[in-house]
Structure formats: C-alpha cells, structure tokens
Amino acid sequence: MAESHTPAGAVTVTEAKAQLSSLVERVRRGEEIVIRRGREPVAKLTAYVPASKRRVLGDLEGQIWMSDDFAEPDEELERLFGTRE
Numbered sequence: 001m002a003e004s005h006t007p008a009g010a011v012t013v014t015e016a017k018a019q020l021s022s023l024v025e026r027v028r029r030g031e032e033i034v035i036r037r038g039r040e041p042v043a044k045l046t047a048y049v050p051a052s053k054r055r056v057l058g059d060l061e062g063q064i065w066m067s068d069d070f071a072e073p074d075e076e077l078e079r080l081f082g083t084r085e
Contacts, residue, residue, distance in 0.1 A: 007034045007041065009033070009034070010033075010034040010035070010036045011023070011033060011034070011035055011036070012035070012036055012037070013035055013036070013037055013042075016033075016035045016045075024045075027045050027046060027047050028047065030047070032044055032045065032046050033045040033046075
C-alpha cells in the first residue's frame with residue numbers, strides 16, 4: 001500500500017480526543033485540522049458554514065422601482081455601440 005501524504009500539523013485520533021476544545025478553538029480562528037489514524041489522514045475538522053438563506057420569489061416587492069421606459073432603446077447607447085446612426 002502506498003504511503004499517504006500527512007499534512008504538517010495533523011493530529012492523531014487519540015490527540016484529537018484529548019485536545020478537542022483547543023482544536024475547535026483553532027478551527028474557529030480559521031485553521032483546518034487533519035485527523036489521522038497512524039500516518040493516514042482520515043478526517044478534516046473545519047469551521048461550520050451555515051447554508052445561505054433561501055431566496056423567496058417576490059421577497060423584494062415594493063422595494064425596487066423601475067421606470068416605465070426601462071426596456072426602451074436608448075439612443076445615446078445605440079450610437080456609442082454603433083447600432084444607430
């Protein structure tokens with residue numbers, strides 16, 4: 001069996017059990033902790049990222065306004081882009 005690459009700073013399962021509170025604090029500060037069994041990495045302890053809030057159709061109703069001529073051609077832009085003479 002090929003030997004796995006063990007990242008620097010990885011901890012064994014036994015060390016992780018004994019140091020869980022300090023490992024969680026390191027993760028809270030942005031570090032990722034690799035947990036290994038022997039020399040082989042088996043898990044990664046990372047910060048929890050909550051799922052983003054799901055958007056609701058119409059959630060911004062009444063908060064956004066567009067003019068009545070929003071979709072009408074703009075003569076100046078058409079001239080700038082060469083689509084109107």
